[in-house]
Amino acid sequence: xxxxxxxxxxxxxxxxxxxxxxxxxxxxxxxxxxxxxxxxxxxxxxxxxxxxxxxxxxxxxxxxxxxxxxxxxxxxxxxxxxxxxxxxxxxxxxxxxxxxxxxxxxxxxxxxxxxxxxxxxxxxxxxxxxxxxxxxxxxxxxxxxxxxxxxxxxxxxxxxxxxxxxxxxxxxxxxxxxxxxxxxxxxxxxxxxxxxxxxxxxxxxxxxxxxxxxxxxxxxxxxxxxxxxxxxxx
Ligand SMILES: C[S@@+](CC[C@H](N)C(=O)[O-])C[C@H]1O[C@@H](n2cnc3c(N)ncnc32)[C@H](O)[C@@H]1O
Numbered sequence: 001x002x003x004x005x006x007x008x009x010x011x012x013x014x015x016x017x018x019x020x021x022x023x024x025x026x027x028x029x030x031x032x033x034x035x036x037x038x039x040x041x042x043x044x045x046x047x048x049x050x051x052x053x054x055x056x057x058x059x060x061x062x063x064x065x066x067x068x069x070x071x072x073x074x075x076x077x078x079x080x081x082x083x084x085x086x087x088x089x090x091x092x093x094x095x096x097x098x099x100x101x102x103x104x105x106x107x108x109x110x111x112x113x114x115x116x117x118x119x120x121x122x123x124x125x126x127x128x129x130x131x132x133x134x135x136x137x138x139x140x141x142x143x144x145x146x147x148x149x150x151x152x153x154x155x156x157x158x159x160x161x162x163x164x165x166x167x168x169x170x171x172x173x174x175x176x177x178x179x180x181x182x183x184x185x186x187x188x189x190x191x192x193x194x195x196x197x198x199x200x201x202x203x204x205x206x207x208x209x210x211x212x213x214x215x216x217x218x219x220x221x222x223x224x225x226x227x228x229x230x231x232x233x234x
Contacts, residue, residue, distance in 0.1 A: 035106075038074045038099045040142060040182055044219055045076060051217045052077035052141050053084065055228070058215075059170060061137060065089065068135040068162055070125060070155065070171075071143030075103045079110050081139075082117045091118045091135070093126045125158035134164040140171040142223070144195070146185035156202040160233065169204065169231040172212055177222050195229060204231035 018024070036042045056077070061067070063086050072078050072092030082090045094100055100119050107117060120126040138159045147155055159169045179189045196206045206229055209215065213224035 034102065035074045035076070038102055039076045040073075041221070041223075044221065047217070047219050048141070049076050049080060051212065051215075052139075053080040055170075055215060056081060056137065056139065057084075059137070059168065059230075061085075063089075065136040066134075066164075067091070068130075068138045068159075069093065070138060070140040070159070071095075071146070072103065072119065073099050073142075075106050077139065077141060078103065078117070079106055079112065082107070082112050082115045083110065085115065087114065087116045088118075090115070091120065091126070091130065091133075093120045093122050095121070095123055097121050125155055127158055127161075130162065133162070134167065135162055136164055136167050138162060138167070138169040140169070142172065144171050145174045145188045145190065146182060148186060148188075149198070152198050153201065156199055156204060156231075159231075160202040160204065163233060167232075170209075170228065171231070172223075172226040172228050174223065174226050176225055192227060192229075199229075199231045203233045205234070206231055 032045060033042070036045050039045065039048065041048060056067075061081075061084070063084060065085065066089045067081055067085065069078055069081070069090070069092045072094050075082070075092065078090065078092050092100075092103065094103075100121050103119055107113060120129050122129065140155075144152060144155070163169060173192070173195055174189065175191055177187075177189060180187045192206075192208060199206050209228040209230055211224065212226045212228055215228060217224055
């Protein structure tokens with residue numbers, strides 16, 4: 001009996017200390033840092049999320065649209081997109097299982113299970129898993145410059161079979177920062193013409209929508225000069 005009372009008091013003191021020392025804030029901050037480390041931009045999560053959902057809406061996203069997100073990462077865009085869309089209208093694909101584990105946690109945290117999002121870990125843009133499914137939007141943010149030429153070619157080939165009539169593939173590219181690496185991926189400097197050529201091989205016409213800064217991205221980092229491209233098929 002005395003042991004039980006001791007345990008209850010210990011728990012109460014621990015809970016009080018948890019509140020008094022701001023542990024929840026520390027945990028929230030750690031969670032945010034984990035998300036940022038998985039999406040590649042420390043201190044920029046909120047703006048990347050805001051920009052992406054706002055941009056998709058500007059491009060015509062409605063609750064009835066269907067979205068295939070390539071390189072969905074920890075659902076930086078995915079969470080507000082899933083929230084906005086009708087159930088079963090979002091599929092996220094990523095090559096890394098660990099980032100998808102984090103993504104699933106985020107779906108739970110945001111109470112979005114009822115939206116039935118689908119997340120697929122795949123090395124080949126979910127070609128087999130998606131069968132003949134088509135989408136109104138394919139979205140790839142901060143992704144194309146992490147794909148080697150060979151994988152970029154496979155990406156365009158895969159998306160070409162995924163768009164519904166009038167569907168758009170929208171992605172940002174970087175053209176001015178020297179090539180390096182990020183995690184296990186390359187970080188590649190290519191020209192707009194390189195992307196136009198790679199896309200044309202799969203029947204896509206490329207429209208340059210301007211820099212993300214011109215389109216309202218509010219941070220000062222180098223990625224503000226990224227171009228947003230819209231690829232569409234006749
Ligand atoms: C810089 S992160 C961006 C993540 C997310 N789009 C965002 O805005 O936060 C790039 C993502 O692309 C994913 N990726 C890289 N190569 C890929 C491939 N071949 N297929 C699918 N995803 C890939 C990475 O795992 C990573 O999650």
